[in-house]
Amino acid sequence: MDLLSRTAMELNFANNFETYLFPVLADHYLKDGDLERARKVCAIGLEYHPENSDGLFVLGQASQSAGDLQQAEQLFKSVLKNGTVHLQAATRLAEIQLELQRTETTVMKTWHQVIKWDPGNHVAREWLDSHEVKKTLPKIKQKKSKKTFPQKQNDSVEISPRLATFTMVTVLRNQGLHHQALTVLDILEKKGSDKKRIKSEKQEIIKMLEE
Numbered sequence: 001m002d003l004l005s006r007t008a009m010e011l012n013f014a015n016n017f018e019t020y021l022f023p024v025l026a027d028h029y030l031k032d033g034d035l036e037r038a039r040k041v042c043a044i045g046l047e048y049h050p051e052n053s054d055g056l057f058v059l060g061q062a063s064q065s066a067g068d069l070q071q072a073e074q075l076f077k078s079v080l081k082n083g084t085v086h087l088q089a090a091t092r093l094a095e096i097q098l099e100l101q102r103t104e105t106t107v108m109k110t111w112h113q114v115i116k117w118d119p120g121n122h123v124a125r126e127w128l129d130s131h132e133v134k135k136t137l138p139k140i141k142q143k144k145s146k147k148t149f150p151q152k153q154n155d156s157v158e159i160s161p162r163l164a165t166f167t168m169v170t171v172l173r174n175q176g177l178h179h180q181a182l183t184v185l186d187i188l189e190k191k192g193s194d195k196k197r198i199k200s201e202k203q204e205i206i207k208m209l210e211e
Helices: 006-015 022-031 035-048 053-065 069-081 087-099 104-117 122-142 166-174 178-190 195-210
Strands: none
Touching: 006 022, 022 035, 022 053, 035 053, 053 069, 053 087, 069 087, 087 104, 087 122, 104 122, 166 178, 178 195
16 A cells, blocks of 8 residues: 555545544645645544544644644644654644743643653753743842942853753843853853854853943
8 A cells, every 4th residue: 555645545544434544644635735634534533543643643733734723732732641752742732832822831841741752852952941041040130239240240150051052142141141141152162052153142242241
């Protein structure tokens, strides 16, 4: 059977609604932009196999494309509840939760699941790191008064290399913590990050300190 052939999968499904391959046909329809047929095939297939993770995922994608974010959110949750390691479902769930403005704790839990399965996921890492930084910034800021800020900027602040990201640099700059931002850039430079961007960021910060 040619799984890449939409026609072949249509014939297979027409002859056997109970086939476990229904998500393949639904995915063909989804890629062709036929959301109605994609959702219909998934609905029929899930009647026979209600916990089929691929079927739930494709239906979630179709719902998301149709603008039904709340239904898509529930479907992606269902994929993960089945105990299936499904990185794409977890990633899409986090993105939808952000769009639906779910609580930070809820979104953080989902991104942590993504990191568990994909430690190198840059999107998840950037989001988590930036929010971890925001939680620590108030404590740092309380130690400084506006009048003495320039003299106290050089106070050492422990920054974990794991948290060093360009997002963290931006957050620190927005808080006026320019020296700490330079420290993070030094860490990024040692890690072999974008040298051109690091040089540009440093030049902008130094220029601000000289004003």
